Amino acid sequence: MxxxxxxxxxxxxxxxxxxxxxxxxxxxxxxxxxxxxxxxxxxxxxxxxxxxxxxxxxxxxxxxxDFSRYKAVSRQIRDVFERYTTLVEPLSLDEAYLDVTSPKRDLGSATAIASEIRAAIFEETALTASAGIAPNKFLAKIASDWNKPNGQCVVKPQQIQAFLAHLPVGRLPGVGKVMAGKLAGLGIATCTDLRSLGADALEQRFGRWGRRLHELSLGIDERAVQTGRATLQISNEDTFPSDLPLGALEPHIRRLAIDTWNDYGREWQRHPGRIARTVVLKLKTSDFRILTRSLTANAPPTSETALVQTACDLRNRVALPSTTRYRLVGVGLSGFAEADGHPAQEDLFPPLEKP
Known part of the structure; x- marks a missing residue:
């Protein structure tokens, strides 16, 4: 997006x-x-x-x-994706990989599918999206930024070498400022420079990561689109405009717990039967200390009310001086496991009745 x-x-x-x-x-x-x-x-x-x-x-x-609003729009966009393929790997609220090798709707090419998806997103959300179309994830990711905003870029197999030739190494995934500096010290600024140095020399200097860099410079990326991965943790957090005492956090904890419960419900629809056993309260003090308090009870939370109460109760386990001020609070659910042994969980989020 x-x-x-x-x-x-x-x-x-x-x-x-x-x-x-x-x-x-x-x-x-x-x-x-x-x-x-x-x-x-x-x-x-x-x-x-x-x-x-x-x-x-x-x-x-x-x-x-307003993340609750952004999440709602993100779900609309995800619904559009799933009309064309079941192979969707979300990276964030506003970005995802789609594998359209075997699409639900065959429009003749991945390029045509991307165009139709972007048009549908605009029609249904009044927002623009950009797309990268390429043989693999790495190239598609780079291409998606090429013609922003509201555009798309296609990298065909025979175009890969030319497309990457002058790409700065800083655009490669995993190359931050430190690594870019090390490569600059070797006279490496572009993918062409990486290719010229060779895989063996890069591996000798940087280990397996060096060989991976050489592969990327050639446009090689064998990673598959990962879909249906179960969530390990669901959480929501807020940073306050001004620091607050512990006693003033309850309204914020309640609101975040409700948001987390709603996210949990959506995760349940994707992976029925996986329950979250641990409630987590996260706090950050005015001097940037991070504290977490958690509870893994015999009976996992079974309602929004139960989650809200548990999250609020976890405040009582914070033993810092009353003068301590907090800049951030978060509420999360973790410890996901299958619902074996918890038959009552089958109706945790019952499906909506049809009108």
């Missing part, structure tokens, strides 16, 4: 359209969750400190994130 969170905000509030929108809370403690394309022209990017974004563009409109 194109500037997903910011685009949802601009869609839902016409007054924001055409303006530099930054999805974040204002303040020194906040980071940018998303920036509209208007904001990006000022150099604002995701994960940037919000205070820096404000300096770059004093006229930017800051909008607090």
């Amino acid at each position: 194109d500037a997903f969170y910011a685009s949802v905000e601009q869609r839902d509030d016409p007054a924001l359209r055409g303006k530099p929108v930054v999805v974040a809370w204002r303040g020194a403690r906040s980071v940018v969750c998303a920036a509209s394309y208007e904001a990006r022209t000022f150099g604002i990017r995701s994960a940037m400190p919000a205070i820096r974004a404000e300096r770059l563009c004093p006229d930017a409109v800051f909008v607090p994130p």
